[in-house]
Amino acid sequence: MAAYIVKRVLQIVLTLFVFLTIVFFLVNAQPGDISRLYSLDPNLPPETRAQMQELFGVNEPLWKQYLVHLKNTLTGDLGVSFSLYPRTVADVIKERLPRTLVLFLTATVVSFYLGFGLGKIIAWRRGGWVEYTSTLGGVTLYTVFTPWFGLMMIWLFAFKAGWFPIGKFLDPVVWQDAPSDANTVFNLMLATAVVLSLITFTVFLVTGKKRLGMARALQAGIIAVSVVIVLGVWLSSGVGYLAWDIVRHMVLPIATLTLISFAGTMLLTRNSMLEVIREDYVLAARAKGLPEKAVRDRHVARNALLPVVTSFVFSLAFAIDGGVIIESIFSWPGMGHTLVAATVSEDLPLAVGTFVFVGLFVLLAHLAADILYAYLDPRVRY
Amino acid sequence: MVIDTGPIPNAPSLWRVRLGLAGRSLKQNWSLFLRTRIGILGLVIIVFYMLLALAHPILMNTVWDERIYDPVIGFAFDETQQPAPPSLSHPLGTDPLGRDILSQLMFSARSEFLLGLLAAVVTVCIGTMVGATAAYFGGLIDMLLMRLADIMIMMPGISILIVLSALIEVGHLELALLIGILSGFGGTGVVLKSQALSVVVKPYIEAARTSGGGTLHIILVHVVPNLLPLSFLYMMFTVTSAIFSEAVLSFLGLLDVRMSWGLMIHTTESAGYLLQVGEYWWLIFPASLSITLLCSSFYLLGRSLDEVVNPRLRRT
Numbered sequence: 001m002a003a004y005i006v007k008r009v010l011q012i013v014l015t016l017f018v019f020l021t022i023v024f025f026l027v028n029a030q031p032g033d034i035s036r037l038y039s040l041d042p043n044l045p046p047e048t049r050a051q052m053q054e055l056f057g058v059n060e061p062l063w064k065q066y067l068v069h070l071k072n073t074l075t076g077d078l079g080v081s082f083s084l085y086p087r088t089v090a091d092v093i094k095e096r097l098p099r100t101l102v103l104f105l106t107a108t109v110v111s112f113y114l115g116f117g118l119g120k121i122i123a124w125r126r127g128g129w130v131e132y133t134s135t136l137g138g139v140t141l142y143t144v145f146t147p148w149f150g151l152m153m154i155w156l157f158a159f160k161a162g163w164f165p166i167g168k169f170l171d172p173v174v175w176q177d178a179p180s181d182a183n184t185v186f187n188l189m190l191a192t193a194v195v196l197s198l199i200t201f202t203v204f205l206v207t208g209k210k211r212l213g214m215a216r217a218l219q220a221g222i223i224a225v226s227v228v229i230v231l232g233v234w235l236s237s238g239v240g241y242l243a244w245d246i247v248r249h250m251v252l253p254i255a256t257l258t259l260i261s262f263a264g265t266m267l268l269t270r271n272s273m274l275e276v277i278r279e280d281y282v283l284a285a286r287a288k289g290l291p292e293k294a295v296r297d298r299h300v301a302r303n304a305l306l307p308v309v310t311s312f313v314f315s316l317a318f319a320i321d322g323g324v325i326i327e328s329i330f331s332w333p334g335m336g337h338t339l340v341a342a343t344v345s346e347d348l349p350l351a352v353g354t355f356v357f358v359g360l361f362v363l364l365a366h367l368a369a370d371i372l373y374a375y376l377d378p379r380v381r382y
Numbered sequence: 383m384v385i386d387t388g389p390i391p392n393a394p395s396l397w398r399v400r401l402g403l404a405g406r407s408l409k410q411n412w413s414l415f416l417r418t419r420i421g422i423l424g425l426v427i428i429v430f431y432m433l434l435a436l437a438h439p440i441l442m443n444t445v446w447d448e449r450i451y452d453p454v455i456g457f458a459f460d461e462t463q464q465p466a467p468p469s470l471s472h473p474l475g476t477d478p479l480g481r482d483i484l485s486q487l488m489f490s491a492r493s494e495f496l497l498g499l500l501a502a503v504v505t506v507c508i509g510t511m512v513g514a515t516a517a518y519f520g521g522l523i524d525m526l527l528m529r530l531a532d533i534m535i536m537m538p539g540i541s542i543l544i545v546l547s548a549l550i551e552v553g554h555l556e557l558a559l560l561i562g563i564l565s566g567f568g569g570t571g572v573v574l575k576s577q578a579l580s581v582v583v584k585p586y587i588e589a590a591r592t593s594g595g596g597t598l599h600i601i602l603v604h605v606v607p608n609l610l611p612l613s614f615l616y617m618m619f620t621v622t623s624a625i626f627s628e629a630v631l632s633f634l635g636l637l638d639v640r641m642s643w644g645l646m647i648h649t650t651e652s653a654g655y656l657l658q659v660g661e662y663w664w665l666i667f668p669a670s671l672s673i674t675l676l677c678s679s680f681y682l683l684g685r686s687l688d689e690v691v692n693p694r695l696r697r698t
Binding site: 011014015018019026027029132135136139140142143144145146147148151152154155159166267271321322324325328336339340343344346348351352355358359362363366 | 419420423529532533536537538539540541542544545546547548549622626629630633634635636647656657659666670673674677678681682685688
C-alpha cells in the first residue's frame, strides 16, 4: 500500500512537471514578450525597453527562463495580475480557491450519493417506465447545455420566484456595516463545515460495527446534536446573518452543479449493477431467502461500487470543468470565473496561474481517488 | 515466404463470405439496438437535425432571399423592430441584430455535425492506433503511451480550451483537432487499449505472426478491425463532448467562428436579453434546446450501442 502510494505520488509529481512545461511553452510560443505590452508607447527609448526586458528576464535564453518559471511556480510566485493590478496572482488565488472548493466538494458529494442511490433503484427495476424516464431525464441533465440550464435556474428560482439572489457571492447592502470582512466569515464557515464532516465521519466509523437499528439511532442523534450546537454558536456570534447571506448565494450554484453531475454516477451505477446481478453469489443470496432490499443493497450494490469509484476520477475532472461554466453563469467568484474573466480580459499571468492551480487541483483529486480505490478494493495491488 | 495456393475450386469467394457474415451480424445488432428504445429516440433527433442542416442551402437557393435570410449578414427589412417575434416569414423570430433565427439554427446545424464528425474521426484514429500499438508492443511503448494518457485525462478540458483560445485563434477545425487529440491520447485510447489487450492474445494473431505477417500488417488488418465496434461507440461520446465544448466556448465568446448555436446565445447575452426568458423566448430556447437535444441524442445513441456491443449488459 505504502509503496503504491509513493509510486502514485512520484507519477503525479512527474505529471505536474510535464503540465508546467506544457503551460510554459504554450505561453512562450506567442510572438513577442512582456515588454511588448509597452510597445505602443512611442516615448519609450530603446535602452528603457532593454532594461525592461532585463527586469522581466525575457532577454535570457529560453531554458533559463524555463527554469525560472519552474522555480517561481513551485515557490508560489505567479506574478502580478494585470486586470486587478496591485494584487499578486497568488493573493487572488488564495482568496478564490476556498470558494471553488466548497462549491465543488459539496456538489460532488451530494451528487455521488444521489446518483448511487437512484442508480441502484433503476437497475433493479430494469425495463419499467421508471428506468426509461430516469435514464432519459438523467441523460438530458448530463448533456444539457450548462449555461442555459444555469440560466433557467436563475430565471425560475431567483428572478421569477425571488427565493434566491441572482448570482454573485454576497449582497453588498447586507455587508455595508458588517463587523468583519467576507473572507474571514467564509473561512469560519469552511472550518465549521470541516468540523461537522469530521464528526459525521467519526460517528459512522465508530458505529459501523454496531447493530443496524442502534447504529442508525446513534448516528442521527449525534449528528443532530452537533448541528444544533453549531447553529447555536453561529446565531449567537453576531455574524450569523452574514453567513446566512453567503449560504443563500451558494444554494443555486450547488443545486445546479449537483443536478448536472449526478446522472453520470447514476447511469454508471446502473450498468455496474447489471453486471454484478449475474454473479452466482447474488443467486445464492436470493436462494437463501434474503429480502430483495438486502440482496440489492448488501450484495449487489456493494460490489457494484468499485467501478463507480473509479469513474469518480473522471467525474472529478468533469465537475471542475463544469464548475468553470457554472461559476461564470452565477458570477460566483471562484477559480473558474477567474479563469474565464482573466482569459476574456487577456490577463495572462492570472489566467496561467489559475490554470496551473486548476490542473494541480485535478491532479490531487486523482491521487485521492487512486488511494481510495486501492483502499476499497483489496485486489488492487499494482 | 508466402505460398499462393490459388483459389480453391468451387468455394464461394472470400469477400462474399465476409459480406454475408457482416450482413448477418448487422441484422442481429440492429434488432438488439431496436430493443433499447432510447437509441431510436436519439437516432430520430439526429436525423431531424441532419434534415435541417441539409435543407438550409436548398432554402437559401430557392425560397429565402439572401439579403434577409443570410445567417450572418442578413437583415430582416420586413420587420419594424428587432428582435421581432415569430411570424410567418420568420418562424422563430429574429435576433437583436435582425437576423433570422431559424436560418441561423439550420446553418449552424451543419457546422456542428462537421465539427462532431471531425473530432470523432480524429479521436478514433488516434485512439485506435494508440490502443493497438500499446497493447501489441507492451513494455516501454505501452508505459509511455499510458503515462501520456494519464496526463491527457487529467487535463481539465474546458479550462485548457479556454486558455488556448486566449493564446491562439481557435475555430471549428482547431477545436475538432484539439478535442480529438485530448480524447484520443486520453480516455478513448485507454479504453481501446484494454480491448486490444484481449485481441492481441487471440490465436489468429499468433497465426498471422508465424505465417510471416509484418507488425504494421498485423496491427492494421487483424487488431484494428476488432477494435472498430468499440471505437464506433466512443465516436458518439466524442461527438457529444465536441458539440458541448463548442457551444460553451462560443457562448463565452472565445471562439473564432462566424455562426454557431453557442454564438447565438452569446449575441442574446451581449444584447442584454438573457434574463427576459418569458418575453424573448425565441432568442434563448431554440439554440439552447438544439445544443441539449443534439448532445443528448448522440449520448443516447452511444449508450444503446454500448448495450449492443457489450454482451454483459444484454438482457438474458
